[in-house]
Amino acid sequence: MTAVETEPELADRVLGGWLGRIAGNMLGKPVEQGEVWTRERIDRYLRRAAALPLDDYLPGPLTEGDRRDLRPEWRSCVRGRVHGSCRDDDVDYAILGLHLLETHGFGFSTEQVGDLWLSRLPYLQTFTAERAAYRNLANGRRPPLTATYDNPYQEWIGALIRADIHGWTSPGAPRRAASLARRDAVLSHTGNGVYGAMWAAALISAAFTAPTVRRAVDEALAVIPAGCRLARTVRRVCALHDTGLAWEETLATVEEETAGLGWIHTVPNAAVLTAGLLYGDGDFTRTIALTVRGGLDTDSNGATAGSVAGVRCGAPAVPEQWKDPLRDTVRSAVLGFDGARISELAERTLRLARTAA
Template identity: 30%
Template sequence: MKNLVISLVFAILAACSPKQISETNPANSTEFKITLTKSELQDKIKGGWAGQVIGCSFGGPTEFKFNGSMINDYQSIPWNENSCLWYYRNAPGLYDDVYMDLTFVDVFEKEGLDAPATSHAYAFAHAEYSLWHANQAARYNILNGIMPPESGHWLNNPHSEDIDFQIEADFAGLMAPGMVNTASEICDKVGHIMNYGDGWYGGVYMAAMYSVAFVSNNVEQIVTEALNVIPVESDFYKCMADVISWYHQYPNDWKRTWFEVEKKWSADIGCPDGVFTDFNIDAKINAAYVLIGLLYGDGDYSKTLEISTRCGQDSDCNPASAGGILGTMLGYSNIPEYWKKPLSAVEDMDFKYTTMSLNDVYVIGNKHALKMLEANGADIDGATISVPAQEILPVPLEIGFKHHYPVVRKDIRQNLNFENQEVKIEFTGCGFALTGWAKSTIGDADIKLEISIDGADAEQFVMPTLFSKRRHELAWKYELPEGKHKINIKVLNPNPGVAIDVGDLIVYSSTKNEITWHRHD
């Protein structure tokens, strides 16, 4: 208990100004529970898994329809008893938040709690479902021999700071009730498959909030306590601390906090799809939306889902995380019937690409949590579980895209094909990402290419036309010396039936592009 109180105080000190600290009541630490009954554990695990599905289903209709814009109050978001069933039957890909988690749950079920990262990586890479962003970049890496943690590293994965692991880390917290450091160890194993730095921290933080939600009944306490797991030097920590600070400044105005987040944190620098566009799948800003929903929702399930969804962007994932964390705190039995009713039609249905239903994972998740508690020294006496106290330790500092600032997005729009087998591009900076995609009229094919930069030794790679095996970007290279560079890409196996559309060039400089305002008289 002492360690938990100490780590809570440190988290509040780090996140609040002196005035705010005096206005925050650390005595709330008495709400931490160091014991759970087995029935409470099961109820909370059910609440966590069910909450994800509820949140995902609620946010589905607005996903990426409001980019850089909140969803205004007059925009209704439908919810009825068929909301979950419709998506299960007609658009099951919406639940990638859940069936991705279940890939890793299944590995633990088959191989035990010590299953290595390679097992998770192979299961993930060879799954039938489609992937995007950091996940697909990691899948391509693994299928081409780049294993974790290198598969998620920013030098090998331009999407390393995207939201991917953040929406897939729920299982790690649900496996480690009240044991944040244990959840972090699981995240280290799985999260570095696809993410690095702030992208990885998104998953670590979500898992930590789930973990704390087992032993605290105070949302603000969950948010601040869990943040202790993130290095204070990271941008991810700074963004979350800002949200907490703005919540204290504007406790009755979530929209003001949303605007402050947009002003300071909305510039994506990594994801090639988000740089210089209104699309933003960066882990920081989407985690900020989860926090806004949790803090301003203040334990009310409806308010939490409404606010986290209305923050926009990836508006199914954010309420899925918020709804799952709050569902863990409240327990399944305390989620309002209005939100649970649509689940009854789907709880026995397997998620697409899996052999698991919600009812299955309620049982399996409870089993894994009990095993993890036993492995970490929990005292299980009949129906009572004494949760081992852990002083929360920050995970190691990781900084991606250090000294890389986007300065140009240029439309290249060329084709690499049978007639035009080479493309040459020049830029000035210290790095680049080049979008592009392979296509075929003759069935699945692998287009072999060669890239050289500034005449250096060429590197060969493959662009599969099969969507599930595709290379998410045509090419990228970071940490080049600042200056002029020449990119040369050649097709090594030209075929009239295949081609590559070359898209946009994103250029990075080691010097930030500062805006200077001039007065014109």
């Protein structure tokens, strides 16, 4: 898999990215609360339900304690209850990014990103850095002040989850994808928060053409400063993987080294995501399962891992248990997009990718 050689193959890979993002997000959504659903607790939950190895959506709760601690969305995200996707910001931002590129083209400005947030995205469906930036926009502040004024979340994962559209529309062009993602990210983030978006966009872009997952990770690392904490942490996961260390031990080691950053910070989540990709070794199910079992921001990490894995394998190879329950339908808070067909979103993304070629 070294090139996207034909139009049908590119279409399959773009659709695979959308399906993977939505399925990975749905898989991780019920346990999206990193301080409660630790890696150890997630695996205990799965063992009690006889759901290891994990090869389908999460099983429903077995105890009242589990029912109380799961996210309320579990009712439409666990196996047997998935009938189309449930709404989530990890998918909303991919849709909003598509609308951004369709409206303003690849020359969009950071200010235009903010304008679309105000006109298309409800304030109460934004969180952490995005909510701070939204509030700053509504109060008349402009970038880059929107990212820095009264915003303690500048290095959290929000910008990273907005990056997929820039990778999907720049297949095999990771530096271009990273540049677009940066222009989007600086509305709300700084430092490692911005680098996370650039890295994720480049990773997804490289997944179209890189011969291996590891090569895609290396190409993505090349677009961010080598000395930043994000790059050092991703390289650390790669090095531990190269030694043959078990997945659990790799995560335990990096967890110690990133202690104190919090479960929504970009850096520890990039470590979980990188481990899921490397130890998943190109297998779609294993990749998203390991990533979600890694804990922290499970739905965001599952979404990005699914996007990378879906791009690499293409829609026909995404296993049926993940894509069929989605019913080609997406729920969204983005004005005008609720109930959209996933296949239509992919077709629109493909048209943009063609113009970028």
